[in-house]
Amino acid sequence: xxxxxxxxxxxxxxxxxxxxxxxxxxxxxxxxxxxxxxxxxxxxxxxxxxxxxxxxxxxxxxxxxxxxxxxxxxxxxxxxxxxxxxxxxxxxxxxxxxxxxxxxxxxxxxxxxxxxxxxxxxxxxxxxxxxxxxxxxxxxxxxxxxxxxxxxxxxxxxxxxxxxxxxxxxxxxxxxxxxxxxxxxxxxxxxxxxxxxxxxxxxxxxxxxxxxxxxxxxxxxxxxxxxxxxxxxxxxxxxxxxxxxxxxxxxxxxxxxxxxxxxxxxxxxxxxxxxxxxxxxxxxxxxxxxxxxxxxxxxxxxxxxxxxxxxxxxxxxxxxxxxxx
Amino acid sequence: xxxxxxxxxxxxxxxxxxxxxxxxxxxxxxxxxxxxxxxxxxxxxxxxxxxxxxxxxxxxxxxxxxxxxxxxxxxxxxxxxxxxxxxxxxxxxxxxxxxxxxxxxxxxxxxxxxxxxxxxxxxxxxxxxxxxxxxxxxxxxxxxxxxxxxxxxxxxxxxxxxxxxxxxxxxxxxxxxxxxxxxxxxxxxxxxxxxxxxxxxxxxxxxxxxxxxxxxxxxxxxxxxxxxxxxxxxxxxxxxxxxxxxxxxxxxxxxxxxxxxxxxxxxxxxxxxxxxxxxxxxxxxxxxxxxxxxxxxxxxxxxxxxxxxxxxxxxxxxxxxxxxxxxxxxxxxxxxxxxxxxxxxxxxxxxxxxxxxxxxx
Ligand SMILES: Cc1ncc(C[n+]2csc(CCOP(=O)(O)OP(=O)(O)O)c2C)c(N)n1
Numbered sequence: 001x002x003x004x005x006x007x008x009x010x011x012x013x014x015x016x017x018x019x020x021x022x023x024x025x026x027x028x029x030x031x032x033x034x035x036x037x038x039x040x041x042x043x044x045x046x047x048x049x050x051x052x053x054x055x056x057x058x059x060x061x062x063x064x065x066x067x068x069x070x071x072x073x074x075x076x077x078x079x080x081x082x083x084x085x086x087x088x089x090x091x092x093x094x095x096x097x098x099x100x101x102x103x104x105x106x107x108x109x110x111x112x113x114x115x116x117x118x119x120x121x122x123x124x125x126x127x128x129x130x131x132x133x134x135x136x137x138x139x140x141x142x143x144x145x146x147x148x149x150x151x152x153x154x155x156x157x158x159x160x161x162x163x164x165x166x167x168x169x170x171x172x173x174x175x176x177x178x179x180x181x182x183x184x185x186x187x188x189x190x191x192x193x194x195x196x197x198x199x200x201x202x203x204x205x206x207x208x209x210x211x212x213x214x215x216x217x218x219x220x221x222x223x224x225x226x227x228x229x230x231x232x233x234x235x236x237x238x239x240x241x242x243x244x245x246x247x248x249x250x251x252x253x254x255x256x257x258x259x260x261x262x263x264x265x266x267x268x269x270x271x272x273x274x275x276x277x278x279x280x281x282x283x284x285x286x287x288x289x290x291x292x293x294x295x296x297x298x299x300x301x302x303x304x305x306x307x308x309x310x311x312x313x314x315x316x317x318x319x320x321x322x323x324x325x
Numbered sequence: 326x327x328x329x330x331x332x333x334x335x336x337x338x339x340x341x342x343x344x345x346x347x348x349x350x351x352x353x354x355x356x357x358x359x360x361x362x363x364x365x366x367x368x369x370x371x372x373x374x375x376x377x378x379x380x381x382x383x384x385x386x387x388x389x390x391x392x393x394x395x396x397x398x399x400x401x402x403x404x405x406x407x408x409x410x411x412x413x414x415x416x417x418x419x420x421x422x423x424x425x426x427x428x429x430x431x432x433x434x435x436x437x438x439x440x441x442x443x444x445x446x447x448x449x450x451x452x453x454x455x456x457x458x459x460x461x462x463x464x465x466x467x468x469x470x471x472x473x474x475x476x477x478x479x480x481x482x483x484x485x486x487x488x489x490x491x492x493x494x495x496x497x498x499x500x501x502x503x504x505x506x507x508x509x510x511x512x513x514x515x516x517x518x519x520x521x522x523x524x525x526x527x528x529x530x531x532x533x534x535x536x537x538x539x540x541x542x543x544x545x546x547x548x549x550x551x552x553x554x555x556x557x558x559x560x561x562x563x564x565x566x567x568x569x570x571x572x573x574x575x576x577x578x579x580x581x582x583x584x585x586x587x588x589x590x591x592x593x594x595x596x597x598x599x600x601x602x603x604x605x606x607x608x609x610x611x612x613x614x615x616x617x618x619x620x621x622x623x624x625x626x627x628x629x630x631x632x633x634x635x636x637x638x639x640x641x642x643x644x645x646x647x648x649x650x651x652x653x654x655x656x657x658x659x660x661x662x663x664x665x666x667x668x669x670x671x672x673x674x675x676x677x678x679x680x681x682x683x684x685x686x
Pocket of ligand 1: 421460461462489490491492493494520522523524589
C-alpha cells in the first residue's frame with residue numbers, strides 16, 4: 001500500500017499500463033512535454049518517447065476521431081480531454097462514432113479507447129471548465145462511463161479501462177485531484193466495472209453519490225451522525241454499467257434514499273438512479289427519493305459556484321427531509 | 326498533366342487537370358495501366374451505372390431503403406480506388422462510394438442488404454481494410470487519419486484512401502482531420518468528389534473559397550484539382566498522392582470536380598433546384614461515354630465487348646438480388662448483439678425480457 005493523491009495514482013497507472021503493453025499510447029492537448037495541465041501525464045513522454053505520447057493540436061473532435069483510427073490500426077489510445085466541458089466539441093465522435101463502432105460493424109472493428117476528463121467544479125475555473133454533464137455520455141450505448149472518487153479506485157478503474165476491449169470514458173474528480181489522498185494497493189490492481197462501493201455503512205438513510213460528491217456525502221453523513229442519524233454512503237463509481245443490485249439491497253435496508261449530483265437537476269444521472277430505485281425497491285420506500293443537485297442553470301461563475309455545488313449542509317437538509325416525510 | 330477544362334461549378338472559373346477530354350481524346354499523359362485493368366475499370370464503372378437503375382427501381386418497389394446514386398461520379402470513385410494497392414491499402418468511405426467498396430471486396434449482395442436495412446449488410450470483408458460507410462458527413466476523415474497514422478507508428482505497410490463530398494468539406498471534422506494529418510505527416514489520401522451540390526446547396530453557397538483543393542495549403546500539404554469525370558486524371562493524381570504518402574511525404578488533398586447526373590438520393594427531387602444547363606453539362610461530361618470512345622479508339626472496345634459487359638453487369642446485379650432475396654429476415658434479438666464485448670447485467674436483463682416478449686407474440 002502507498003498513500004497518494006488521485007492525480008498521482010492516475011499518473012502511476014498510465015505509467016504502469018504503458019510499461020505493461022507497448023500498444024498503449026497517450027494523446028491529448030499539452031500531455032507531452034508539459035505533462036498535462038493537471039500533470040496527470042507528467043514524465044510519460046520523457047520515459048516512453050514522442051512516438052507513444054503525443055501533443056495534439058487543439059482539436060477535440062479530431063483527437064477522438066483520430067483515436068478511432070488509431071485503435072483500428074492496432075493501438076490502444078488513452079486520450080486526455082483537457083476539461084469535460086470541451087468534450088462537447090467532440091461529442092459526436094464519442095457518442096455517434098466511438099461508442100457504436102462495434103455495433104455498426106457487427107464486431108469487426110472494436111474500439112479499445114479510453115478517454116479521461118477532469119470533471120466538476122469547486123476550484124474556481126473559468127467558464128465551461130467545470131461543467132458536469134455525465135448524463136450525456138451515459139446516454140450513448142456502447143460506452144462505459146466510470147467516475148471514481150478515490151485514488152485507489154482511480155488506479156483500479158483506469159487499469160480496467162485501458163485493458164477493456166471497448167471504449168471507456170473516465171470522469172475524474174477535478175477538485176479531488178490533489179485534495180483526495182488515500183491508500184492505493186500495490187501490485188496489479190483492477191477494479192471491475194459495474195460494482196458500487198459501500199463507502200460507509202449505515203441503517204437509516206442511503207446516500208448515493210459518485211466522483212467528487214462522495215466526499216460531500218461522507219461529510220454530510222458525519223454531520224447526520226451528530227444528530228443521531230446513521231447514514232450509509234454508496235459510491236457508485238461506475239455509472240454505465242450501473243450496479244442496480246447494490247442500490248436495491250441498500251434501499252431494502254434503509255427505505256430512504258438521497259442522491260447527490262453536481263450537474264443540473266433535470267435529466268441528470270440522479271434521475272436514472274431514482275428511476276432504478278422506483279423500479280426495483282418501490283415497496284420498501286418509506287419516503288420519496290430525494291435528489292440534491294446543482295440547479296437547472298448554466299454552471300455559475302466562480303464567486304457563486306459554492307452556492308451551486310451541493311455541500312454537506314444541503315445534503316443534510318435532504319437527509320432530514322426524507323427522515324421527516 | 327495538361328490543364329484544360331473550365332469547371333462548370335461555382336462562380337470562379339477554375340483550371341483543372343485533364344488527361345481524357347469530353348470527346349474521348351487524350352490531352353494529357355496517360356498513366357501506365359495494363360489493358361486488362363483498363364477493362365476492369367470500365368466494367369466497374371458500367372456496373373455502377375446499371376446498379377443505379379436497378380437500385381432505384383427496387384427502392385420504388387419498396388424493397389430497398391434510400392439509395393444514393395453515383396451516376397456521373399463513376400470515374401472519381403473507380404479511378405481513385407484503382408490507383409491504390411488492394412493488398413495493403415485501406416479505404417474509409419462516405420455513403421456514396423459503393424463502387425470503391427466493391428473494389429475492396431464488399432459483395433454486391435451485402436451492399437444491397439445494407440441498403441435494405443438488414444444487419445447482415447454490416448458485414449465487412451475479412452481483410453480488415455475496408456471501413457463501413459459513413460453517414461455523418463466528414464466524421465470518417467479523422468478515422469482515416471488515425472488509421473493511417475497508426476500504420477505509420479507501427480511500421481505497418483499501407484496508405485489510407487478516404488472519399489467525401491464537397492458538402493462534407495465544410496464540416497469541422499474535415500478541417501480537424503486535415504490539420505492533424507498535416508501535423509503528423511500521415512500517409513493518407515483525401516479525395517473530395519466535388520459534384521457542385523450538397524443536396525440542393527450549390528458550392529458557391531457552401532463556401533466562398535474557389536476550390537476545396539486550395540484549402541490544403543492552410544494545412545501544409547498539396548491540394549490538387551482534377552477533372553473528376555476523367556478516370557485517368559483521377560487515377561494519375563491519386564497514384565501520385567499514394568506514392569508521396571508511401572515515401573513518407575505525408576497527405577494530399579485531391580479535389581475531383583465531377584458531375585452528378587441524377588438525384589442526391591432516392592428521397593430527393595433535383596428538378597426543384599438543379600438548373601437545366603447543369604443537367605446538360607453533366608451529360609456532355611459523362612465519364613463513361615468518353616472512356617468508351619477512347620477504349621474503342623485503341624481497339625480495346627467494340628460492340629461485342631459492350632454486349633458482354635452489359636450481360637456481366639446484369640448477371641452480377643441479378644445474382645446479388647437473388648442472394649439478397651434469399652437472406653432470411655434477421656432474428657430480432659440480434660439488436661442486442663455487438664453493443665459491447667461483455668454485456669452488463671442491465672443489458673442482459675433487457676435482452677431476456679425482449680426474448681420473453683418475442684416468445685409470447
Ligand atoms: C453531419 C451531417 N449533417 C447532415 C447530414 C445530412 N446530409 C446527408 S448528405 C448531405 C449533403 C452532402 O453533400 P456532399 O458532402 O457534397 O456529398 P454528396 O451527397 O454530394 O456526395 C447532407 C446535408 C449528414 N448526413 N451528416
